[in-house]
Amino acid sequence: MRKDAAALRQIPSVDEVLKTAAAIASIGKYGRNSVVKAVRVTIADTREKMRGNGAVPANADMIATIAAQQLKREALPKVRPVFNLTGTVLHTNLGRAVLAEAAIDAACVAMREALALEFDLKSGKRGERDALIRDLLCELTGAEDATVVNNNAAAVLLVLNTLAKGKQAIVSRGELIEIGGAFRMPEIMSRAGAKLVEVGTTNRTHEKDYNGAIGPKTGLILKVHTSNYRIEGFTKEVKADKLAAIAAKHKVPLVNDLGAGTLIDLSKYGLSHEPTVAEAVSEGAGLVTFSGDKLLGGPQAGFIVGKKELIEKINKNPMKRALRIDKIRLAALEATLRLYRNPDTVAATLPTLRLLARKKKDIEALANKLLPAVAKASGDAYEASVIACSSQIGSGSLPQETIPSAGIAIRAKSKSGRAIAALADAFRALPSPVVGRIEEQALVFDLRCLENEKGFLDNLTSLHAETS
Numbered sequence: 048m049r050k051d052a053a054a055l056r057q058i059p060s061v062d063e064v065l066k067t068a069a070a071i072a073s074i075g076k077y078g079r080n081s082v083v084k085a086v087r088v089t090i091a092d093t094r095e096k097m098r099g100n101g102a103v104p105a106n107a108d109m110i111a112t113i114a115a116q117q118l119k120r121e122a123l124p125k126v127r128p129v130f131n132l133t134g135t136v137l138h139t140n141l142g143r144a145v146l147a148e149a150a151i152d153a154a155c156v157a158m159r160e161a162l163a164l165e166f167d168l169k170s171g172k173r174g175e176r177d178a179l180i181r182d183l184l185c186e187l188t189g190a191e192d193a194t195v196v197n198n199n200a201a202a203v204l205l206v207l208n209t210l211a212k213g214k215q216a217i218v219s220r221g222e223l224i225e226i227g228g229a230f231r232m233p234e235i236m237s238r239a240g241a242k243l244v245e246v247g248t249t250n251r252t253h254e255k256d257y258n259g260a261i262g263p264k265t266g267l268i269l270k271v272h273t274s275n276y277r278i279e280g281f282t283k284e285v286k287a288d289k290l291a292a293i294a295a296k297h298k299v300p301l302v303n304d305l306g307a308g309t310l311i312d313l314s315k316y317g318l319s320h321e322p323t324v325a326e327a328v329s330e331g332a333g334l335v336t337f338s339g340d341k342l343l344g345g346p347q348a349g350f351i352v353g354k355k356e357l358i359e360k361i362n363k364n365p366m367k368r369a370l371r372i373d374k375i376r377l378a379a380l381e382a383t384l385r386l387y388r389n390p391d392t393v394a395a396t397l398p399t400l401r402l403l404a405r406k407k408k409d410i411e412a413l414a415n416k417l418l419p420a421v422a423k424a425s426g427d428a429y430e431a432s433v434i435a436c437s438s439q440i441g442s443g444s445l446p447q448e449t450i451p452s453a454g455i456a457i458r459a460k461s462k463s464g465r466a467i468a469a470l471a472d473a474f475r476a477l478p479s480p481v482v483g484r485i486e487e488q489a490l491v492f493d494l495r496c497l498e499n500e501k502g503f504l505d506n507l508t509s510l511h512a513e514t515s
Contacts (some may be wrong), residue, residue: 049337055097059107061086066299071110075120081349082427085114101105120345129480130503134452134493136402137441141482143340143347145398147386150345150379164374169515177362179377183384188324189334195380196370199306200235202336206302207239207269211355213262213363214266216241219252222271232271241266252294268294270303271334272322272485279424285513288324291331300357307442308337309348310387316394318440319448324352333357341442344399345383346376400456402496403440403450410494413436417494417503421455424507425470431457440494464488479506 050092052319064070064086073082093105129141137143145155167174177194184193196202207216216236225231225246236243244265246256257268270290285293287303294301303469305327314320321342327335334357339348349370351361361367394400405479414433422431434456437449459466474481479502483492 055094058093058105059092059110059232060095063088063092063112064107064110067107067111069115073111073118077122081118082114085118086110089114089117095280129482130482130499130506131496132454132483132492132494134438134454134484134491134495136399136438137341137440143442144344145402146346146379146382147344149382149386149396150218153378153382154346154375157375162374162378163497164377165412176374176377178239178372180381180384180496182351183381183388184352187384187387188335188352189328190324190354192355192358193350193352194358194367195339195353195372195377196367197348197372197376198340198347199294199304199308199336199338199349200282201370201432202351203232204235204239204468205361205366205370206334206336207236207241207267208352208366209361209379210300211236211242211266212240215239215244215260215262215264216267216269217244217246217260217265217406218258218271219247219256219284220271221244221247221249221252221282222269222273224271224273236269248282252285254285254289255281256292257285257293258297261293261299265297265299267302267333268299269274270301272305272307274302285329287332288330288331295331300354302330302334302336303327303330303332303334305337306338307341307343308335309342311390311393311400313342313403317398318403318450324350328352334361338442339380339383342399342440343383344397346379348372348376348380360371388400402498405495407435407451407453413494413497413500414455420504420507421457421492424510425457428461428466429459429470431455434491436491436493438493451494452493452495454489454495456489458489462488473510476507477506482504 052105052236061083065074065082070082070086089110094112094213097105108479124266131138131141133141165176180195181193181346184190196205218232223232233243244260246252246260261268268290270287275495305322305324309321310325312320312323318416324335324337332353334351334353336349336351337343339345339350351358352433383397387394394404413432418431418433422429425431434454436452436454438452439449457467457470459470467485467488467490471483471485474483474490481492481503483490500514
């Protein structure tokens with residue numbers, strides 16, 4: 048006990064540590080208060096370890112260095128870029144769509160400069176921010192009018208609150224979906240003040256179900272695109288054009304929520320056809336809602352397009368201001384939408400479409416090129432090989448659709464599941480975290496979304512140093 052007490056007395060004081068060169072440098076970077084706090088924590092940890100085994104050396108320089116390392120880790124931004132090698136192109140947890148360069152440039156200008164955001168340059172009077180993209184949206188969708196809010200859930204909420212508050216909203220039971228984060232359509236409807244009226248059954252809904260449910264208290268008919276799941280087998284749904292005719296007959300608006308939404312026919316890129324916004328508008332929906340950061344490939348946003356009289360009502364709703372988007376996203380959206388004006392080049396300029404259209408043979412060639420570096424970085428305890436795999440779109444878009452891809456699978460020679468989990472942890476701990484997926488006792492890197500080859504290889508040097 049006397050020996051331990053003597054060792055504990057040798058631990059330097061906070062003042063002693065703060066006089067070291069390392070601590071002085073840290074104060075210049077992080078501020079005195081942060082350094083003092085880090086030094087105190089380090090001293091407390093050192094004291095605890097000494098009481099445990101009495102063999103932890105401690106001097107002022109060492110404590111200052113440990114504290115500086117902790118401060119460096121804490122200074123890393125929480126919003127960090129990662130390498131998305133999961134095989135999910137629009138990964139909700141990884142930020143969904145990667146923006147086009149044109150959108151990034153526009154967002155940077157919006158951050159640096161004053162903008163004519165709600166200012167009409169012709170008249171010199173107050174303008175509307177929606178006007179900056181309204182014409183583009185109408186051109187690309189064929190709608191009479193358009194508005195935008197911060198995401199598609201907000202778009203649906205605003206439409207329901209505007210047209211069906213205190214009224215009934217009719218929906219097929221098969222379309223009462225739950226979206227990410229356990230947000231359920233019935234709950235959104237309730238919060239909007241609409242009364243849900245379910246029609247049909249889970250797998251079959253007929254025209255007579257809608258006709259029988261419509262009455263004097265009906266505010267709207269809502270059609271929800273079941274983008275994140277499919278019901279197969281003995282099924283029946285009322286198509287949007289038939290539903291539009293029913294709505295017109297009873298003089299109630301039809302709202303078609305497309306969810307992900309796309310402005311172009313994806314079948315030209317080898318994917319299944321997904322209803323486009325223009326198709327939904329032409330089928331007669333009064334309003335169509337869809338997302339900006341999914342298949343459209345832009346920043347997070349929720350679009351509402353359709354009949355002018357309905358859009359005018361929505362824009363008068365006080366909730367619209369609470370749900371509006373900021374100037375940065377608005378600038379990025381305009382730039383993204385402009386890319387769609389040239390259908391011949393949009394797949395090359397828009398990352399989402401470019402990644403979805405990427406050929407398997409090109410990805411496989413990249414995998415073979417990267418294989419030696421990945422194998423070396425992983426270490427002798429693992430073996431790596433090029434494999435065929437399947438990518439998916441993600442974010443609830445075409446849930447049954449997979450795209451042939453290629454990647455690298457890393458397996459532990461010991462066949463230990465814990466070894467694979469440890470390697471996955473090590474890849475995520477890199478300066479630019481690498482996120483893959485674990486399946487069949489292997490860490491799989493689907494390379495469909497890897498475009499920064501040099502950055503990936505440079506990043507691997509840190510892993511080799513840690514796992515060797």
